[in-house]
Amino acid sequence: MSTAAATAVPGILSAEFVQETLALTRRLFIQLQRRPSTLVAGVVQPLIWLVLFGALFQNVPQGLFGESTNYGQFLCAGIIVFTAFSGALNAGLPVMFDREFGFLNRLLVAPLASRFSIVLASALFITTLSLIQVGAIASLGVLLGTGLPNLAGIGVVLATVLILVFGVTALSLGLTFALPGHIELLAVIFVINLPLLFASTALVPLSFMPRWLQWIASLNPLSLAIEPIRYVYLHPDWRLSDVVMVAPWGSLSLGAALLILLAVALGMSLLIQPLLRRRLA
Template sequence: MSTTITPPTPPKSTAIENAELRDWKAAIAADAQTPPPGLFSSAFLQETAAMTRRLFIQLQRRPTTLAAGVIQPVMWLLLFGALFQNVPQGLFGDSQNYGQFLGAGIIVFTAFGGALNAGLPVMFDREFGFLNRFLVAPLASRYSIVMASAIFIAAMSLVQTAAIVGLSAFLGAGLPDVLGLGLLVLIVLTLVLGVTALSLGLAFSLPGHIELIAVIFVTNLPLLFASTALVPLAFMPPWLQVVASLNPLSYAIEPIRYVYLHGDWGLGSVVMQAPFGAVTLGGAIAVLIGFCGLSLALVHPLLRRRIA
């Protein structure tokens, strides 16, 4: 038996070179010595858009992620709502029923959970070596990696929030006015940005996805239960009241809840009676923005060292 080994056809040598590309590269090399383009350059926008597009293509091809992301909070709302359906009226503040009370908690908890998981895809990219493609490329700034994740998670959160708001309205919780909805979106986005930053910080500093999942696991539910998502502050033992009024989630939940229940809300409205004093709506939002700023500041040097 004999076989002839045919070498694969040689590639067309002319195609390796591209004159147009050469010109473009020469132009790039010419301004190569200028300082790197900043966070608002077109180069930064281009790379961020491309990385974000990848995340949305992934979502589109794996619609399960989106379906699960919407079904989960809906289940929370239905099941938790049913669980506490027979609680005497008045126990949950001004709410007409528990479902009405719960909506704000589920919105915030869902957004929080999504943002907390933001680091996982980045961690997998690190583990598979895909992230190296970004790291060897002449990115305008490696913050585009962070920005792409944040945009994606924020968009996901808004879709989920819309689903919860819609279902709550259907279940009789009513709808805040337009300004109230705007405030709701602002609160969700602020929380998402702060938590996404922390999660990405973890994704770049923990050794692997096992550790990251462990951290997510021990953070997620305890923060839910130690917040005002499921019951009002007055319902808790004193020590838990202290914990819950230090929990940033409470500062996202209470303003949303207030806006849901009171048409005449304002920045001075008292939304929570913490053990250390009354918290106004404006105060709660200031705390949230402070939390977001703090987590960005905390993660900044870490990201700088790891990826910048």
């Protein structure tokens, strides 16, 4: 079979799949264009957190938060990760509303090359929004004196955010098809969101926490994303073998943190595959 013929066959590697994925993604951006308050709120809220929390702790003694010269520098990594996490956790809401309003049923009976394009479109949309938010937070951070990592460090920041968004988006989409409606999905989001924030190293280092919370925070995926980003912000000459977190169970290097985070993201993705196949069949 020729290459042209192969790409014409409907399926996940076909030109039709790419076209319908882009069309569904464009539909989400059109919805965003009609309701820009969603994007504005998603960008402004983390900036407010960064300004207010940074001002709240600006007079703490230097060195109290590790090697950071000010609390804003310490906080920036936590705000970046938590914002990306919150956005990805909401990834299932557009699909849930499509499901409740009947649009998803119309898609399921349409001659799509692959129904996976519905899931991929949501993932692309959320990833783009997360990168916009990260760019806004990093830009404000520069104005507040947090600085920027070097070029390789920026690559680590982007890679960490993308891995986290990939895994949490998979979790959100799985919840979308497992739960009966958007009320239940919002309830789960509210229950997960803030506890994971406060049980991570986003706001304070591990040394500030009681022993039992240190165990939870060191195993929290948010901490596994925060610590590599925080480290590359503070160390221009970083290496993958450098220790970024000293947990109760042992030391964790930058490379190991990223590998564990990637394994968690892939695990979430594989976990929801049977559910997605069943619901999109």
